[in-house]
Amino acid sequence: MDQNEHQADAHRRPKKLIFAPGDIAQTSTEPTPEPQPQAAIDQTAEALRTSTSTPNSTTETEVLSNAARAHQFGANPPLTVSQIHGTNPLHQFNTWFHDPRLPASSAPETCTLSTASLPSGRVSARVVYLKELDERGWVVYSNWGSREGKGGQVFGLSGSDTLGAMPEPDSEPTVTSEIGSGNKWGALTFSWATVERQVRIEGLLEPLSREESEMYWRTRERGSRIGGWASWQSKVLWSAEPAQLEANQRRKSVAKLQGAFDGDSLVPADIDLTDVEDGRALLELKVKEMEERFAGVEDIPLPPFWGGVRLVPESVEFWQGRRSRLHDRFRYFSTAMSTSTPQTIPQSSTSPWIILAITSGAFAALNGVFAKLTTDNHTTAFAQSLAHLFGLDSSPVIEMLTRGACLGLNVLCNVIMWALFTRALTAGPSTVKVSITNTASNFLATALFGMVVFQEAVGRLWWLGAAMMGAGCILVGMREGA
Incomplete structure (x- = not known):
């Protein structure tokens, strides 16, 4: 691609509001503060949280005289319509995301991705990192190759156990109710406790093109790329019956970790004979195989089963805490998506x-x-x-x-x-x-x-x-x- 084509392609791409915040932005160099001793617990509070305690007149009187025991929100002034973006929830999110009260060390890009299986409707959620935000939606990256994990929920993977390659955008039906089919509806939740705010996004998940995924892939360090190839997403590496897990059983991974910091003397000589294998060795073996495979390869390629998905919003809700639980909540809703995209719930045949x-x-x-x-x-x-x-x-x-x-x-x-x-x-x-x-x-x-x-x-x-x-x-x- 020559320079003119590159410039023309750049004009066609939506403006990125956020890109790889946790990978590129400098993290805080301040040392982690030492944990402070917990304050003395009031006798009444201790009694209330103890399962064996029996309420009596003393504890009841204490509780009734201190009704406002729960946390009261008060870090923000009242949130009004004039303070939020009138039409664009992505720009409103960008404003909240870059609030100076949210330090980089708090990882504000941390969010929860929720998906659901069809036809059971079973919902699962996992913590992921927001890596991009542009004018089309929120982007997260992961391994989508497992049928048991989110890859099977979103893309279906019917007829196979793994995802051979990330689907191209607009290459599949959006939502069907057949067994083994994918369910593109998903949700992201951001919770920022320090500023008493939360953002919920619901919409359709669409795969990024391979070129878009490669752009972020190149920002990852070599170890993360090796891990992307080696990890078996949602695959069980080890299982055991309760009888196999003894109360004082040593774990090899913990012992090695302690030995790395405090000396090899902490690792028992008979660790291989006395410790129960927990699957970590299998994962480390897979990592070693990938390191040997890509030895001498400077630019490790993008795995076919690894990539990004964009959550195209149907609704975006901004929540801010207020005193007495009278919280502020503003919701943006896209009427275009609700009338132009297939629904998982049967709708009336006449709009x-x-x-x-x-x-x-x-x-x-x-x-x-x-x-x-x-x-x-x-x-x-x-x-x-x-x-x-x-x-x-x-x-x-x-x-x-x-x-x-x-x-x-x-x-x-x-x-x-x-x-x-x-x-x-x-x-x-x-x-x-x-x-x-x-x-x-x-x-x-x-x-x-x-x-x-x-x-x-x-x-x-x-x-x-x-x-x-x-x-x-x-x-x-x-x-x-x-």
């Missing part, structure tokens, strides 16, 4: 915007009918029929009142038509689809009212127009979908 658009077209046709009745000769005959029905003499006054009523109904239908059409535009996926549905409804309803009210015949030209409108709806719908 609300379709009903609004069809009804709006019908009232537009009624508007035309009453407009015509204000000047048509049919109104004269209709006024005479009304006068005869109520035993009144036919007079111009009756006809004028009838035409006035038709004019009022004309105005009323016009108001209702525009109100429904405006609501359809707000709820619909696009202006084009709403306009097409509204026009088609108006076209058909006008012909129906013409036949019923004015005894008008539908000729060949009408059928030709109906066919052309149908073809136009199909073509425009296909173009809009593309």
